Amino acid sequence: MKYIALLLMVGCSTTVPVTMKFPEAPGNLVMMPCPQLQKVEEDAKLSDVAKTITNNYGTYYECAVKNDAWIEWYEKQKLIFEGIK
C-alpha cells in the first residue's frame, strides 16, 4: 500500500519547466566603478586648480549618469518582471 502511495506522489512531482534568466546589465560602460577624484598639487597654478575642479565635476556627472542608468534599469526590469505574472 505504501508503494502505491509513493507511486502516486511521485506521479505528481514535477520540475519547474519555466525559468527566466537574470536580466543583463545595460552594457560594460555602467559596470566600471567610478574613478577617484583628482587632487591639486600644493604649488598648483590657478588654471591647474580650475582644470582639476572641472575634471572632478565631469567625473561626478559621469558617475551620476551611471547611477541614474542603474536606477532606470532596475525600474524597467521590475516592470517587465511584474508583467510576466
Next chain:
Amino acid sequence: MWLLHWLPNWIFYAVLIAGVVGLVISYFVRFLSFIPFVYVYKTPIQLVSIIAIAIGTFMSGAIHDNDAWEARVKEMQDKVAAAEVQSKEENVKIVEKVVTKTQVIKTRGEDIVKYVDREVVKYDTKFAPGGECEIPKEFIKALNDAAEAPK
C-alpha cells in the same frame, strides 16, 4: 505526470469505457445467462470494472490537469521570451542614453578646459606662489580633502 509521458492518453479513456461497459454488462448478467463465463465471474467483473472506472476517472482528470498545466507552461514560456526581448531593448535604450550623456559631459569638460587655458591662465602669475594673490595652502588642502574618497 510521468505515467502520461509513458502511455498514450487513449489508453486511460479506453480503461474508463471498458470499466463502464463491464459494469453495465455485469448488471445485465441475468439476461446473459446463456454465457456461463459471464455469470460465474459476475462479482470479479464488477470489482475489476469499478477499479477500471476509478483508474480511468482519475487518469482522465490527470490528463485534463496535465493539459491545462502544459498550456500554462507554454504561455509562461512565451511571456518569458517576450520579456527577455523587451529587457534587451530597454538595455539598448539605456546604453544609448548613457553614451550620449557621457559624451556631452566629456565635450563640456573639454570646452571648459579650453576656456581655462585661454582665459584663466592670464591670472596664473597673479595667483602663483609668492605672487600678488597666492593661493592659500588651506584652500588646496580643503579641495583635496573634499576630493578624498571616503574610507
